[in-house]
Amino acid sequence: MLNPWRLRLLSRLDTLGTIRAVAQDANLSASSVSQQLAVLEAETRTQLLERTGRRVRLTPAGQMLARRARAILDHMDTVEAELRGLREEPAGLVRLGAFQSAIHTLAVPAVARLAHPRLTVELLELEPHESIPALRGGDADVIITTTDFVELPLGPDLDIVPLATDPVVLVTSPDRPVPRGPVELSAYAGEPWALDIPQSYMANLTLRLCRESGFEPRVVCRFSNYLMTLQHVEAGLSIALLPGLAVDPRYRVVTRELAVPVSRRIAAVVRRGSPPRAAVNLVLNALREQPVPSPLWTAG
Structure with missing residues (x-):
């Protein structure tokens, strides 16, 4: 019989990539993780791992079992929830991951309207490059993300609930001359740019749009926090591309x-497979019903 704990370790290896990372995540020693995965190989009578130099990687059979394991574990969670009566009454912990500008505009208002004494929603700040692997790896139950992050596409293993469309805008200080109306990025080729951290959604999008406009942006700062970016732009030290929901009206930009x-x-995204717990459905419904705020920015 397959051991759920060992299946979870195999699934985490598929997500995290190394035995050491799995060990740190599970608060175990690397040797303990290796030993448990060896037991899983014996239980399945199948080679799940192969060594490449000093590292191991999943065999095709290991990859198949790791991805099936997520559905198996989700189904077990649902069965346990049914046994506890959670499908009739929402209860338990739901981990909701959301990117920075969606936390205060979508996630917090939706969670605040949920008044169930046995339901706990743990809110996690996760950008798209973090939230999608977290959802697939079982570290989040629901995520709010963008469906346009080409580096991490949303595949058939996930269910997508559209929530809103948010325009990307150019943000500058009021002291910097900017023509009225829509702007061509090529006009700002010589300006100093503020970018998000490398490989994040907005950093990759900014680089792509600038390069499509014929120039490489001169990057003078990188912040993972949009408020720090707005402060830098407000001071006249840079310009930036930001999602409309991220432009806080407290800043003079x-x-x-x-x-x-x-x-x-x-969109809100959940893992596809067995029916989600009632608590997860409740959070999804709250996000669906949450009014999308008007853009927090106004053209100055």
Whole structure:
């Protein structure tokens, strides 16, 4: 009989990539993880791992079992929830991951309207490059993400609930001359740029749009926090591309739509497979019903 704990370790190896990372995640020693995976191989009578130099990787059989394991573990969670009566009454812990600008505009208002004494929603700040692996690896139950992150596409293993469309805008200080109306990015080739951290959704999008406009942006800062970016832009030290929902009106900045409009599509995402717990459904419904705020920015 397959051991759920060992299946979870195999699934985490598929997500995290190394025995050491799995050990740190599970608060175990690397040798203990290796030993448990060896037992799983014996239980299945199948080679699940192969060594490449000093590291191991999953065999095709290991990859298949790791991905099936997620559905198996989700189904077990659902059965346990049914036994506890959770399908009739939402209860338990739901881990909701959301990117920075969706936390205060979508996630917090939706969670605040949930008044169930046996339901706990743990809110996690996760950008798309973090939330999608977290969902697939079982570290989040629901995520709010963008469906446009080409580096990590949303595949058939996930269910998508559309929530909103958010325009990407150019943000500058009011002291920097900006023409009225939509702008061409090529006009800002010589400006200093503020970017998100490398490989994040907005950093990759900014680089792609600038390169499509014929130039490489001169990056003078990188922040993982949009408020720090807005402060830097407000001081006249840089310009930036930001999602409309990220532009906080407390900062004295000017925004302009792009001549070639770009928007990100925001969605709630869950793992596909067995029916989600009632608590997860309740959170999804709250997100569906949450009114999408008007853009927090206004063109100055």
